[in-house]
Each structure stands twice: as C-alpha cells, then as structure tokens.
Amino acid sequence: MDRKEFLSAIGITAASFALINCVGCSKKSDNSASGVNGPSGVDLTLDLTASANAALLTNGGYLASNGVIVAKTTAGTYIAVQQSCTHESYPLIYQGGSHQFYCNNHGSAFTEAGVVKNSPANHNLTAYQTTLTGTSLRVFS
Numbered sequence: 156m157d158r159k160e161f162l163s164a165i166g167i168t169a170a171s172f173a174l175i176n177c178v179g180c181s182k183k184s185d186n187s188a189s190g191v192n193g194p195s196g197v198d199l200t201l202d203l204t205a206s207a208n209a210a211l212l213t214n215g216g217y218l219a220s221n222g223v224i225v226a227k228t229t230a231g232t233y234i235a236v237q238q239s240c241t242h243e244s245y246p247l248i249y250q251g252g253s254h255q256f257y258c259n260n261h262g263s264a265f266t267e268a269g270v271v272k273n274s275p276a277n278h279n280l281t282a283y284q285t286t287l288t289g290t291s292l293r294v295f296s
Contacts, residue, residue, distance in 0.1 A: 193237020193281030194222040197296040201225065204290050211292065215251025223283060224249060224256065225294055228267060233285040235294045236269040241278035256280065 199221055201208045210216035211233070217226035224238045226249040240247055240258035247256045247265070255272060256265040264272040269280030286293045 191241050191278045193239070193283075195296060197221070197223055197283050197294060199223070199294050201292045201294065202290060203292055208292075215249075217249035217251075219246065220294075223294055225285070225292070226251070226256075226267075229254070233287060233292055234267050235283040235285050236265070236280040240276055241271075241280060242274075242276035247280075 201211065201220065203211055208218060210218045211225060211227050214227055214229045214231055217224055219225075219238045222238050223235050224247055225233065225235045227233055229251045236247075236256060238246055240260065240263050242258065242261055242263050245258050245260040247258055249255075250257050253264075254267050256267070256269070258264070258276070261275050263274060263276035265276070265280050266272055269282040271277060271279055281296075283294050283296050286295075
C-alpha cells in the first residue's frame with residue numbers, strides 16, 4: 156500500500172467514525188418512546204390537609220408528584236396527567252384560566268383531558284384517574 160492509498164483509507168475510516176458518532180448522539184424524534192408515555196402503574200394518595208399539597212385546595216392550583224401533574228380545575232374537579240410534554244419531555248404547567256396544560260419550552264398545549272391542542276407535540280398526554288375521599292385524593296392508572 157502506498158502513501159496515497161494509506162491516507163485515503165485513514166480518511167474514510169475517520170469520516171465513518173465521525174458519522175457514526177453524530178448519528179448516535181442526534182436528538183430523538185417525536186416518535187421515540189422516551190417521554191411520549193407517562194409513568195405506568197401510578198397509584199398515589201395525596202393528603203389535602205398536608206401543607207405540601209396546599210396548591211390543590213385552590214381552583215386552578217396544581218402540583219407535580221412522581222412524574223404526574225395533578226390539578227384542581229376552575230370548576231373544582233381534580234385531574235391528573237403525565238408531567239412531561241410528549242414533544243421533548245419538558246415539564247408542563249397547568250393554566251387553570253385557559254383550561255390547559257402548557258409547555259413553556261416550545262409552546263405545546265393540551266386540554267384538561269390531555270389531548271394535544273397545538274404543536275409541536277403530536278401525542279396526547281397519559282391521563283390518570285382521580286378519586287377524592289374526604290381529604291385524600293387518590294391518583295391512579
């Protein structure tokens with residue numbers, strides 16, 4: 156092998172290695188499983204008399220716990236969905252006045268039932284059931 160062939164082979168090998176590394180660290184698409192689905196097997200109980208859960212005593216209030224965002228709607232009912240946006244897994248907030256869950260990062264919005272209202276998210280949120288018994292709020296899948 157002469158010098159020209161050797162340098163050519165090294166160049167192709169280096170270019171291949173760089174390409175493999177770039178592909179391996181590229182951003183995941185919206186179709187990846189990561190972040191699209193919320194936690195499964197959710198079963199948590201929140202004591203509404205605890206100061207840590209005080210936000211849920213006010214209509215429009217919300218809190219996040221164990222990957223779930225729990226909110227009290229302006230109508231006074233409790234709702235719960237996955238905490239992360241299905242677009243790129245950024246944390247959501249609840250906007251009671253707008254009746255929606257919202258991602259401050261890219262502007263995705265979801266209805267109170269977790270249905271996509273506007274993109275870039277194109278997958279609905281995982282919604283959870285809620286049951287209020289006295290001052291205990293159970294959130295479960």
